[in-house]
Amino acid sequence: MGLVALASLPGRPCAIAASLEVVGERWALLVVREVGLGARRFNEIVEGTGAPRDRIASRLATLVEAGVLEKRQYQSAPPRYEYHLTPSGRDLLPVLEALLVWGRRHAVSPDDPDLKRRRWAPLEEDA
Secondary structure (H helix, E strand, O other), X not given: OOOOOHHHOOOOOOHHHHHHHHXXXXXXXXXXXXXXXXXXXXXXXXXXXXXXXXXXHHHHHHXXXXXXXXXXXXXXOOEEEEEEEOHHHHOOHHHHHHHHHHHHHHXXXXXXXXXXXXXXXXXXXXX
């Protein structure tokens, strides 16, 4: 999946619809969140999202193909990889911040004890 042709989208073609074609599935944005928070390896991403391993494997492949993540080999035998945000992926961090604010205001009970324990502090740069 690369760039999306607006004419290929159903309904009103716009950049929002095109963006959702790339990152609109729940696990995709949670993977971006985890990598943005510093999780690099597959098991760390699975643990942070709570998603099934096969879903994360699929989302990682999609996000790499879309240019949101970069896959870097850190071990050759057996081959193992880390995932890093690309500039495109870093551009999604303000979107996640906006979702966090919206979720705190409209999706989570204000007296939820986990609300104050969870921190959002994405890495400034992905080295």
